[in-house]
Amino acid sequence: MNSRQIVATCQHIYEDMDFDYVRRWKETTRGDVIGILPVYFPKEILHAAGVLPIDLYGGGDIIDVVQGDSYYQSYICHIPRSMIDLGLSGRLNFLSGLICPFTCDVIRNFSGVWGMLFPDQYARFFDQPQNFDPEIGGEYLTDQLNEIMAHQAARGRTATTEQLNRSIFLYNENRRLIRRLYEQRVSQPWQIPAHEAYVLLRASGIMRVEESNALLRAYLADIGSIERKAEDKVRVIVSGAFCEQPSASLLRTIELSGCYIINDDFLLGNRYLDTDVEISDDPVRAISRAYLQSRVPSSCRFEEYDPKSARLVSLAQEQRADGVIFACPSFCDPALEDQPSYQQELEEAGIPFMTLQYSEDTRQFNVIREQVGTFSDSIRLAEATHA
Amino acid sequence: MNASTNTHGYKDAAMLAEKDLMAGYLHRLNTAQENGKKVCYTFVPGNLIELLHCFDVVPVFPEVLGLQMGMRRSSEHYIEMGERAGYSDDICSYVKSSVGMFMMDNVGPYGQPIPKPDFLFLVASQCFTFMKWWEILRKLFDCPIITIHLPYRHHNCMTADEAKYGLAQLTKVVIPQLEAATGIAFDIDQLRERLALSRQMEIDLAATLQAAAHTPSPIDAFSHALYYVGPINTYFRGTQEGVDFYRLARKTVEERVAANEGPMTPFGLLDEQKYRLVLECGITWDHFQEFNKILYDEKAVIVASTYTKVGGMYDSTEVLHDPSRPLESLIEHNMSNYCNNSLSDRVQLMEGYIRDYDADGFVVGSIKSCKSFSAGQLMMLQELERRTGMPGAFFECDMMDPRYFTEANVRTRLDSYFRMIDEKRRGV
Numbered sequence: 001m002n003s004r005q006i007v008a009t010c011q012h013i014y015e016d017m018d019f020d021y022v023r024r025w026k027e028t029t030r031g032d033v034i035g036i037l038p039v040y041f042p043k044e045i046l047h048a049a050g051v052l053p054i055d056l057y058g059g060g061d062i063i064d065v066v067q068g069d070s071y072y073q074s075y076i077c078h079i080p081r082s083m084i085d086l087g088l089s090g091r092l093n094f095l096s097g098l099i100c101p102f103t104c105d106v107i108r109n110f111s112g113v114w115g116m117l118f119p120d121q122y123a124r125f126f127d128q129p130q131n132f133d134p135e136i137g138g139e140y141l142t143d144q145l146n147e148i149m150a151h152q153a154a155r156g157r158t159a160t161t162e163q164l165n166r167s168i169f170l171y172n173e174n175r176r177l178i179r180r181l182y183e184q185r186v187s188q189p190w191q192i193p194a195h196e197a198y199v200l201l202r203a204s205g206i207m208r209v210e211e212s213n214a215l216l217r218a219y220l221a222d223i224g225s226i227e228r229k230a231e232d233k234v235r236v237i238v239s240g241a242f243c244e245q246p247s248a249s250l251l252r253t254i255e256l257s258g259c260y261i262i263n264d265d266f267l268l269g270n271r272y273l274d275t276d277v278e279i280s281d282d283p284v285r286a287i288s289r290a291y292l293q294s295r296v297p298s299s300c301r302f303e304e305y306d307p308k309s310a311r312l313v314s315l316a317q318e319q320r321a322d323g324v325i326f327a328c329p330s331f332c333d334p335a336l337e338d339q340p341s342y343q344q345e346l347e348e349a350g351i352p353f354m355t356l357q358y359s360e361d362t363r364q365f366n367v368i369r370e371q372v373g374t375f376s377d378s379i380r381l382a383e384a385t386h387a
Numbered sequence: 388m389n390a391s392t393n394t395h396g397y398k399d400a401a402m403l404a405e406k407d408l409m410a411g412y413l414h415r416l417n418t419a420q421e422n423g424k425k426v427c428y429t430f431v432p433g434n435l436i437e438l439l440h441c442f443d444v445v446p447v448f449p450e451v452l453g454l455q456m457g458m459r460r461s462s463e464h465y466i467e468m469g470e471r472a473g474y475s476d477d478i479c480s481y482v483k484s485s486v487g488m489f490m491m492d493n494v495g496p497y498g499q500p501i502p503k504p505d506f507l508f509l510v511a512s513q514c515f516t517f518m519k520w521w522e523i524l525r526k527l528f529d530c531p532i533i534t535i536h537l538p539y540r541h542h543n544c545m546t547a548d549e550a551k552y553g554l555a556q557l558t559k560v561v562i563p564q565l566e567a568a569t570g571i572a573f574d575i576d577q578l579r580e581r582l583a584l585s586r587q588m589e590i591d592l593a594a595t596l597q598a599a600a601h602t603p604s605p606i607d608a609f610s611h612a613l614y615y616v617g618p619i620n621t622y623f624r625g626t627q628e629g630v631d632f633y634r635l636a637r638k639t640v641e642e643r644v645a646a647n648e649g650p651m652t653p654f655g656l657l658d659e660q661k662y663r664l665v666l667e668c669g670i671t672w673d674h675f676q677e678f679n680k681i682l683y684d685e686k687a688v689i690v691a692s693t694y695t696k697v698g699g700m701y702d703s704t705e706v707l708h709d710p711s712r713p714l715e716s717l718i719e720h721n722m723s724n725y726c727n728n729s730l731s732d733r734v735q736l737m738e739g740y741i742r743d744y745d746a747d748g749f750v751v752g753s754i755k756s757c758k759s760f761s762a763g764q765l766m767m768l769q770e771l772e773r774r775t776g777m778p779g780a781f782f783e784c785d786m787m788d789p790r791y792f793t794e795a796n797v798r799t800r801l802d803s804y805f806r807m808i809d810e811k812r813r814g815v
Contacts, residue, residue, distance in 0.1 A: 071765050073783055075477070075755045080762070105515045108539055109763035112730025116770055125729075130511050130518065130536035131556055137536075140552035147548070302511065302518050304525070304532055331477045333758060337519040340473030341526060357475075 003222040006215055007196050010203035014248070017062050017091055021206055025052055026094050032157060034097040034122070037083075037107055038243040039300050040272040041099050041126055042287045045145055047209060048159035048167040049152045055205030055269065056098070058082035061247040061361045063089075071113065077331040078359040079244040080110045087117060096155075097122030099148075103243050103300050104334050122151065130302040132292045141288040149284070164283035170209045172276040177216040178204075179271060182263065184223065186319045189260035190230045191223050194238075195251040201267050202245075233260045234379045237321045239312060239342065240328035240335040242268040242299065244360050253365040254325065258376030262319055265297075272296055299334035308338070309345040316351050322379045323352040325372065330357045352379055399643075399651050401636035402614045408632055412622045413497065419445035420502050425569050428524060429508040430517060432697040433537065433721040437581035437625035437708070438561070439508070442569040446508075447501060448621055449520075452488065453481040455496035457672025457787035465491070466788055479756040480788040482520045489527045504530050506568050512537035513697070513726045514759035533564045537721050541729050545722050553718035579710040581625030582717075586708045588619055589701060591633035596702035598640045599690040600744050603660045605643035607650040608744075609670075609689040610679045620698035654683045661686035662805060665740045665749040667733075667767070668760055669694040671784045671792040681798050685805050691740035693733070696725035700736075726759045734770050741775050747808050748777055750801070755785040780804035 001009065013021050022033055034046055035056040043053040059065065059082030067088050068081030086092050098121060100111035108125060115123035126144065129137030149159060159167075178201065185192045200219060204212040238254070242265040254261060273294045278286040297308035297315075316324060324346055328335040339355065346353045354375040356368055398406075419426050427439065428447045439446055456462040462480070468490045469483025470476060488495060495501040509521040509532055525532045535556045538549045562573050595615055599608045606612060615636050623629035643650075649657040653676055666689045670678045682689070691702065699720060700706055706723040709716040725733070741749060751768050753761045768779045782800045785791035 071769075073753050073755075073761060073765065075783075076758065076762055102515065102539065105758040106762040108515065109730055109759070111541060112733075113763045113766045115729075115731065116734075116766055125539060125541035127538045127541070129552070130534070131552075131560070133559070136552065136555040136559060139555070140538075140548060143548035143551075299519070302509075302534065302536070303522060304534065307522075307526065328475075333478050333516055334519060336475040336478045337482065337516065337523065339475070341523065343473055 001215075001218055003219050003226060006219045006222070007199060010199045010215070011248075013203035013206055014199050015062055017059060017086065019054075019091065019094065019206070022052065022054060023094055025208065032096040032152075032155065033094050034099060035092065035095050036099045036269070037079075037101060037103070037110065038269060039101060039103045039298065040128065040269040040291075041101050042145065042291070043209070044164065044167040044171050044277070044287060045149050045159065045284065046152065047170070048163040049149065049157035051152060051157055052208060055267070056083065056086075056092075057202075057245045058360055059086055060245060061249065061363055065361070075331055076106055077244050077329050078361060079329075080106055080113070082360065083110070084113070084117070087114070095121055097124060099124050099126050101126045101300075102128055104332070107243070124148065124151075128291070128300070134289060134292055138285070138288045138292050141291060142285050145284050145287065161281065161283060165279045167209075168277045168279060168283055168286065170213065173213050174204075174209050174216070175271055175273060176276070177213060177220065180220060181216065182271070184220070186262045188230075189233075189235065189262050190228050193252075193255055194261035194264065195248045195255060198251055198266055199248050201270060202248075205267065205270060232380070233258050234322040234376045235260050235262045235320060236323050236325050236376075237262060237312070237316055237319070238264040238266070238325045238327050240326045240332070240339065241266050242335070243332060244329035246327060246358050247360065247362065250327075250358055250362060250365065250368065253369050254327075254372050257369050257372035258380070259325070259372060262321060263315065268296070268298060272298065299338045307341065307345075309341040312342055313345050313349045313351065316346070317349070321351070322383070323354070323375065325375070326353060326355040328355070328357055330359050352382070399639050401632070401639045402611075402651065404632055404635055405614045405617055408618050408623060408628060409621075411628075415622075416445050416447065416502060417499065420505075425505040426502045427506050427508045427533075428504045428521075430510055430513070431620045432513040432724050432726055433510045434620075434698070435508075435510060435535075435561075435717055435721065436622065437578060437585055438565070438717060440581050440625050441574060441577045442565045442571045444565070444569060446622060447504065449485040449524075450481055451621060452495050452501065453484045453787050454672050456484055457789075458675060459496050460673055460789075461496060462673055462787040463789050479516050479520070480785055481756065482516060482523065484787060485520070486523065486527070489524075504528055506530055507532040509534040510537065510721065511535065512539070512721055513724055514757070516759070531564075531568065533561055533568065535561050537718060537727075539729075540722050540727050540732070543729055543732050545719050549722065550715060550718060553722070554714055557714050557717070575713060578713045582708040582710040582713050584627060584630050585619075585625045586710065588624060588629045588633045589699070589707050590704060591630075591637040592616070592619060592701045593704050595633070595637045595640045596691075596695075598644050601644050602663075602745070603647065603649045603658055604663065604688050604690050604744075605640050605648060605650060607652060607657065607679075607682075607689050609666050609692040609694065610652065610675070611650045612692065612695040616695045616698060616701060619701065650688065652683050653679055657683060657686065657688055659686050660688045662748065662808060663688055663690045663744065663746045665690065665737055665744065665746045666692040666694065666752065667737060667749065667764065668752040668754055669786055670752055671789060672787050673789040674784075674792045674794060677794045678797065681794075681801055685801065687801075687805065690744035690746055693725050693737065699724055730763045730767060734767050734774070737767070737771055738774050741771070741777065748779065748804065750780040750782075750804070753781065753783045755783060755791050756788065757786060778804075778807060
């Protein structure tokens with residue numbers, strides 16, 4: 001497949017809210033499927049046990065929420081509502097479990113909501129340690145992962161050390177390929193439009209990692225084959241969209257409004273670790289170690305004296321970003337609570353920024369287009385004035 | 388009748404004593420730094436106050452300041468200042484009020500500056516926003532922060548792994564850092580003594596709150612109980628003053644039970660009680676009196692509430708501080724607080740309240756700011772209705788942002804709810 005065909009395939013998987021890909025896998029293998037909500041869970045331990053771990057981000061702008069609104073107040077974000085609709089409509093009836101990481105209180109409590117709605121499923125809250133000492137937080141994380149593995153083993157899904165290391169190898173490769181994709185976007189953003197990379201990674205989160213790796217490799221190998229010319233666009237980083245996801249159309253709107261999105265925090269879980277997990281005799285501990293050591297800025301990690309706002313500034317400077325767009329989902333506490341600190345640091349560093357709020361089902365883009373267009377024009381104007 | 392009246396209406400002896408205690412705490416706080424004591428900012432839910440007492444630290448509770456801003460009807464101003472600093476109206480109003488207070492030279496709701504922290508003490512449990520809030524405060528105050536992360540009780544109990552994680556942080560991180568911050572060596576025997584005092588307070592408070600099972604209920608388990616949980620949630624757990632207070636509170640309530648008296652409300656005695664309700668969550672502090680007046684007008688009494696359990700499951704003696712295993716006990720107590728419990732445990736607790744306190748119904752007041760409390764409440768409501776066969780009432784508000792409270796709306800909702808209970812009683 002060439003890159004166009006790959007993107008078309010991925011677009012189909014991304015938009016398919018009946019999850020045909022997953023259903024076919026389940027029919028063929030009789031395996032278990034476990035859903036994972038944002039932001040991070042080490043899929044390796046499920047994959048090693050023969051389970052298909054899939055990233056779930058709600059229904060986006062693809063389904064209309066019918067029942068979910070009766071489970072959540074007006075001031076709660078959108079993702080749990082559409083998850084409920086997906087669940088109650090039977091679209092997720094292939095799941096044997098759902099893992100809800102401690103991304104925020106809404107996702108935390110969602111583990112309880114899901115457990116009450118679907119008592120036959122394994123609804124598991126996953127509490128990432130906020131202590132990063134390997135002897136303390138590392139032990140706790142290892143204990144939790146072992147407990148989840150023991151639960152899978154009780155269902156006949158055991159994972160040997162060898163299988164775990166094989167899964168780690170595959171996910172290391174996956175993360176490396178995704179990092180390469182991001183590096184290419186920084187150096188030649190016109191070659192990999194953000195909305196295209198996004199669709200690729202959304203689909204990738206649903207697929208078997210082996211297949212995802214093959215697709216990513218093929219896409220990266222083929223990107224030069226399509227002639228795309230660099231345009232007079234400003235280079236921006238989009239920040240704040242790590243949990244409830246913007247639609248691909250929203251990203252396209254930003255790009256059509258004079259921006260190259262050179263970096264972002266969409267689908268952050270797939271690159272939450274910034275180094276390879278070590279292949280070792282104790283793979284679960286190796287996964288824990290990689291989590292503790294990762295320095296990927298995240299609103300879901302407690303930062304004592306190493307503020308992520310400073311790292312965003314460094315990232316913007318290193319990657320020659322002209323500006324930052326804070327695109328946060330409405331009612332997203334972690335993103336919105338971090339935003340003022342980020343803004344202050346950017347202001348001090350002289351890096352322009354703008355803010356916009358969305359929900360996953362935002363379908364009207366005129367205002368966003370005007371806002372972003374004005375932002376990119378202002379950056380270009382300032383550059384022209386200084387030139 | 389052991390009651391006094393003032394401009395706020397009736398207050399019993401314990402309620403008046405509570406005001407004195409809290410005034411004493413404020414005095415200690417205002418003079419702490421001149422007396423060479425360290426000041427730290429920490430939380431109401433899940434605080435480790437007995438441990439802080441061992442280091443002679445005077446705590447500030449920004450949530451309590453927020454509450455006071457609301458009660459004194461100045462919260463909107465603080466919140467607006469926080470919003471001017473860039474914090475969205477979508478986020479927690481407690482966070483915004485403390486940012487607002489910082490921007491106003493840290494002048495608190497009493498009109499005096501609140502001492503700036505020598506350090507922050509983050510007990511990351513109960514609520515994700517705590518962690519974000521303390522990140523913000525650390526940046527604003529540019530001071531050290533001591534952190535312990537205690538897990539959410541999603542297994543419906545504290546597991547051995549969770550206890551191990553908590554203990555390791557206490558012994559390897561928190562205690563050494565408190566020693567370094569204060570220059571005081573940790574004395575585990577002092578901690579045991581403090582926990583013994585806490586235990587006694589908890590036993591007396593449990594008896595006080597359980598008295599609501601009596602008909603008529605001698606307390607309002609929300610507005611009244613807030614006075615009762617004030618000292619134990621804040622500075623006074625693990626102190627002799629606290630023990631004395633809870634002995635008095637218990638005695639006061641037991642006397643009212645013996646006399647078949649209802650609770651003192653700001654509007655008078657509530658002896659005639661038409662509706663016994665369980666309340667999940669809280670109410671806008673700015674409109675505390677208005678909410679209570681709605682209940683008073685309808686002769687409704689809250690017999691059990693969850694909001695008063697955010698600092699401890701105080702109407703139960705299942706989780707008492709235990710001096711014989713002091714550090715484990717601190718963690719266990721912290722993790723058992725209401726908001727740190729799974730939704731299924733929360734439903735079970737409310738179901739038990741409805742049964743044990745012979746309630747006619749339950750009301751869910753949903754707080755916009757507090758997702759820890761509110762996200763999932765509509766599921767809880769549906770589940771409780773299914774389990775009890777009893778409909779629940781629901782309204783939205785905020786804990787301190789007056790823009791999210793409309794008295795007429797809440798009154799209409801509760802009126803309809805009471806009429807529904809009437810109809811049910813008549814068998815319609």
